[in-house]
Amino acid sequence: QQPVQSPQAVILREGEDAVINCSSSKALYSVHWYRQKHGEAPVFLMILLKGGEQKGHEKISASFNEKKQQSSLYLTASQLSYSGTYFCGTLGRDSGAGSYQLTFGKGTKLSVIP
Amino acid sequence: ETGVTQTPRHLVMGMTNKKSLKCEQHLGHNAMYWYKQSAKKPLELMFVYSLEERVENNSVPSRFSPECPNSSHLFLHLHTLQPEDSALYLCASSQVTGDTGELFFGEGSRLTVL
Numbered sequence: 001q002q003p004v005q006s007p008q009a010v011i012l013r014e015g016e017d018a019v020i021n022c023s024s025s026k027a028l029y030s031v032h033w034y035r036q037k038h039g040e041a042p043v044f045l046m047i048l049l050k051g052g053e054q055k056g057h058e059k060i061s062a063s064f065n066e067k068k069q070q071s072s073l074y075l076t077a078s079q080l081s082y083s084g085t086y087f088c089g090t091l092g093r094d095s096g097a098g099s100y101q102l103t104f105g106k107g108t109k110l111s112v113i114p
Numbered sequence: 115e116t117g118v119t120q121t122p123r124h125l126v127m128g129m130t131n132k133k134s135l136k137c138e139q140h141l142g143h144n145a146m147y148w149y150k151q152s153a154k155k156p157l158e159l160m161f162v163y164s165l166e167e168r169v170e171n172n173s174v175p176s177r178f179s180p181e182c183p184n185s186s187h188l189f190l191h192l193h194t195l196q197p198e199d200s201a202l203y204l205c206a207s208s209q210v211t212g213d214t215g216e217l218f219f220g221e222g223s224r225l226t227v228l
Contacts, residue, residue, distance in 0.1 A: 002156050034217070041116055041204065041219035042157075087157065089217075100145065100170050100210070102217070104157040 001025055003090045005105035012078045012112050020108045022088030023070040031064050031071040032089040032102060035082075042087060045073075078112045085109045117141040120205050120220035127195065128228050135190040135223045137205030145169075145210045146188040147217065148180060151202040163188060164210060195227045 003024045010018055022031060030049045036042040046055045048064035048071060055062055059076045075082055085107040092101070118139045127133050139146060148160040162170035163182040177199075179191040188205055202222040208215040 032217070041118075041221045042217075043116075044216040044218070047216065089157075100147070100162040100164070101159065103159070106154070106156045 002103050003088055003105040005086075005088055005108050007108060008106070009109040010111070012075075012082075012110065014080060014112060014114055015077050018075045018078060018110065020073040020075075020086050020088075020110070021070060022072070022090070022105055023068075024090050024092075026069065026092050028064075028066065028069055028071075029091045031062075032091075033062055033071075033073050034087045034089065034104075035084045036087065036107075037084040045086075075110070078110075080112050080114065083110055083112045116218045116220065118205055118207055118218050118220035120203075120223050122223060123221065124224045124226075126226045126228065127192070129195060129197075131195075132191070132193040134192065135203055135205075135225075137188040137190075137220055139186055139188075139205075139207040139218070141207055141209075141218060143207040143209045143218070144185060145208050145215075146182060146185075147206040147208070148188065148190050149204040149206060149219075151204055151222070157204070161190075192225070195225075197227050200225055200227045 003022050006021045032047050033045040034042040053064045062073045064071045087104050087107045089102040089104045121136045145164045147162050150158045160174045161180040166182050181189040204222045205220045206217040208217050
């Protein structure tokens with residue numbers, strides 16, 4: 001079952017912050033985050049494997065709350081280059097290691113304007 | 115350049131045609147994937163090959179036929195498609211070690227079925 005992302009779309013001015021949420025109805029083994037710019041391939045941002053894990057990637061970081069079965073992506077001091085659609089992908093704990101069933105959410109379209 | 119190359123980038127075909135999509139990865143990965151991306155829908159996993167063996171087949175109609183002749187090449191053979199099959203078909207590869215690992219996507223083949 002696909003994870004649910006919120007919000008579906010967000011518009012930011014340069015320098016503003018945003019949070020994108022990804023929630024699942026089932027226990028999770030891992031959460032992946034990708035960004036896709038218009039007309040380009042999705043690009044990997046990070047994987048979170050453990051509950052409570054937090055990772056950072058420049059000014060983009062994420063957390064994984066295993067108990068709540070959700071992950072959040074934090075974008076701070078946004079730049080024009082952050083524009084794109086952000087996808088979370090989840091691997092269920094019932095499939096977990098050795099499974100290839102990464103299920104993606106519908107995406108959150110982020111637009112950063114000057 | 116992600117190390118995953120897809121051809122053709124654009125394809126228009128009639129419902130009675132037979133065509134193939136090609137994917138090549140130059141990353142030495144052990145798994146390759148086909149995903150379908152339609153407007154306003156999440157990325158849908160179609161097929162997964164690990165070490166040249168098919169490990170996932172997500173109830174994809176038989177008019178889509180994958181082929182993985184070696185660990186670097188993946189094909190998607192198309193025949194008697196329907197207009198609703200029009201979409202962006204993304205190939206990806208990863209090095210699987212427990213989790214699916216980071217997916218490296220190609221830029222996709224945009225398919226239009228008339």
